[in-house]
Amino acid sequence: MRIxxxxxxxxxxxxxxxxEHHRVDDATPEMSLLELLDRLNDQIVEQGGEPVVFxxxxxxxxCGSCGFVVNGTPHGPVPHTPACRQHLRAxxxxxxxxxxxxxSAAFPVIRxxxxxxxxxxxxxxxxxxVNVMTGTAPDADAIPQPHQEAEQALDFAACIxxxxxxxxxxxxxxxxxxxxxxxxxxxxxxxxxxxxxRARQMVEALDEHFGPCSLYGxxxxxxxxxxxxxxxxxxxxxxxxxxxxxxxxDN
Amino acid sequence: xxxxxxTTSPTDQIATTDREAIRGDAVVAPSLRRPxxxxxxxxxxxxxxxSIFAAFVLVHMIGNLKAFMGPEEFxxxxxxxxxxxxxxxxxxxxxxxxxxxxxxxxxxxxxxxxxxxxxxxRARGSFRRRAMAASTWGAxxxxxxxxxxxxxxxxxxxxxxxxxxxxxxxxxAPVRTGEAAVDIHAYQNLIASLSRPPMAIFYSLMMLVxxxxxxxxxxxxxxxxxxxxxxxxRIWLGIGLLISLAIVIxxxxxxxxxxxxxxx
Numbered sequence: 435m436r437i438x439x440x441x442x443x444x445x446x447x448x449x450x451x452x453x454e455h456h457r458v459d460d461a462t463p464e465m466s467l468l469e470l471l472d473r474l475n476d477q478i479v480e481q482g483g484e485p486v487v488f489x490x491x492x493x494x495x496x497c498g499s500c501g502f503v504v505n506g507t508p509h510g511p512v513p514h515t516p517a518c519r520q521h522l523r524a525x526x527x528x529x530x531x532x533x534x535x536x537x538s539a540a541f542p543v544i545r546x547x548x549x550x551x552x553x554x555x556x557x558x559x560x561x562x563x564v565n566v567m568t569g570t571a572p573d574a575d576a577i578p579q580p581h582q583e584a585e586q587a588l589d590f591a592a593c594i595x596x597x598x599x600x601x602x603x604x605x606x607x608x609x610x611x612x613x614x615x616x617x618x619x620x621x622x623x624x625x626x627x628x629x630x631x632r633a634r635q636m637v638e639a640l641d642e643h644f645g646p647c648s649l650y651g652x653x654x655x656x657x658x659x660x661x662x663x664x665x666x667x668x669x670x671x672x673x674x675x676x677x678x679x680x681x682x683x684d685n
Numbered sequence: 686x687x688x689x690x691x692t693t694s695p696t697d698q699i700a701t702t703d704r705e706a707i708r709g710d711a712v713v714a715p716s717l718r719r720p721x722x723x724x725x726x727x728x729x730x731x732x733x734x735x736s737i738f739a740a741f742v743l744v745h746m747i748g749n750l751k752a753f754m755g756p757e758e759f760x761x762x763x764x765x766x767x768x769x770x771x772x773x774x775x776x777x778x779x780x781x782x783x784x785x786x787x788x789x790x791x792x793x794x795x796x797x798x799x800x801x802x803x804x805x806x807r808a809r810g811s812f813r814r815r816a817m818a819a820s821t822w823g824a825x826x827x828x829x830x831x832x833x834x835x836x837x838x839x840x841x842x843x844x845x846x847x848x849x850x851x852x853x854x855x856x857x858a859p860v861r862t863g864e865a866a867v868d869i870h871a872y873q874n875l876i877a878s879l880s881r882p883p884m885a886i887f888y889s890l891m892m893l894v895x896x897x898x899x900x901x902x903x904x905x906x907x908x909x910x911x912x913x914x915x916x917x918x919r920i921w922l923g924i925g926l927l928i929s930l931a932i933v934i935x936x937x938x939x940x941x942x943x944x945x946x947x948x949x
Binding site: 447505506507534537538539540542544550552602603604605606607617637638640641642643644645646647648649650651652655663664666667668669670671672673674675 | 711712713714715717718719720723724725727728729801802804805806807808809810812813814815816817818820821824825827901904905907908909910911912913915918
């Protein structure tokens with residue numbers, strides 16, 4: 435099948451970008467969007483051009499490396515699916531793709547479709563970890579935890595940190611990402627110990643790097659990990675909880 | 686993030702004037718400022734002031750329904766608002782406390798909303814988000830409906846409270862006739878004003894705008910105040926939609942009924 439591509443080309447962080455037209459004549463329905471780009475890059479290299487820069491790693495939807503905006507939607511037409519798992523067979527009617535990098539002031543373009551997502555790293559540094567030495571894996575019954583709570587924590591731990599929520603947000607907000615971290619760690623026995631401090635630090639980093647939430651709900655619609663919109667409310671809840679408990683308390 | 690980690694050199698070592706040195710894949714991180722007040726503070730201000738307004742609009746709508754019971758009932762309610770708790774508080778005391786509280790809420794709501802909008806635009810950068818789902822329509826309309834409602838509040842106050850500019854020709858201001866007695870023409874003013882077709886249509890359309898603004902706003906409140914329980918969120922959403930619908934129907938029907946002469 436023939437695929438027409440409009441791809442954002444930008445020769446570096448300080449260059450102006452533009453859309454470039456390409457055509458892939460021998461695309462197959464089995465190709466994912468990344469494989470389509472691989473094929474295109476082969477074509478470009480054969481003709482002596484510069485290949486399109488894009489990020490990818492595992493290509494099975496768990497690493498969070500890949501991601502770009504496809505026809506206006508982060509990751510592509512299939513909801514809750516990262517770009518590497520978006521196969522052409524899933525949207526046979528679409529043969530024209532407009533690919534551009536994740537757009538947000540917090541995500542400056544490095545080159546072509548690759549953006550710098552250090553803002554998300556700052557959030558993880560602020561509150562995405564547990565500051566206790568947990569040692570080797572404890573026995574499963576050493577620290578009891580209700581089953582449902584463990585399941586809920588895992589649901590929110592599913593975030594792969596791709597940044598599609600930020601790119602989907604008209605306000606450039608990372609509330610969904612932050613909420614996933616806060617809920618997941620607040621529900622775990624070790625993470626619970628610094629629940630309040632984590633919320634304060636996380637919200638501070640959020641304010642520094644990202645915009646406010648106006649509840650458009652676009653983040654939850656594109657999230658490849660299926661993090662629900664209630665994660666946004668969870669950020670507010672955790673921060674307000676920390677306020678009511680007072681600065682003297684870490685948990 | 687792997688590309689960024691490998692290629693980003695420490696930005697603090699790059700002099701801002703030395704643009705020529707910044708080449709290749711070195712990304713200059715956006716300059717960071719911690720905005721004050723924080724985004725969450727602004728959102729809580731919006732939620733609290735918006736909720737006060739929602740409660741006011743609901744009570745106001747219930748008061749308006751007295752128009753269905755006739756001029757005496759409607760005017761006596763208007764009189765009650767002026768003399769309530771007299772002589773503990775002065776004449777119109779409670780009314781002015783409510784007016785000032787609402788004015789403060791209005792100012793805070795507009796200030797916080799504008800600031801959030803500006804911060805959102807700035808954080809998004811120069812490429813606007815396009816092709817959003819239809820479900821975002823409520824959130825996208827908030828700024829526009831908010832501006833329309835501000836215009837409505839001004840018109841409404843000029844029309845039926847101050848009696849200036851856009852009032853009907855038969856407008857009569859309340860006259861205090863005794864310590865706790867007042868000559869009220871609220872019902873007559875209402876009928877005179879809404880017998881004008883453009884005004885009646887404007888009022889009814891604005892009630893639709895209020896309904897949309899409230900439906901989205903009440904849903905925002907539960908998120909801004911941190912309600913995460915699935916059942917709480919469902920019930921809240923349902924109640925919010927019911928309140929919005931009640932205001933659209935209760936308030937929106939009144940001008941149409943007056944215009945068509947059902948109430949006169």
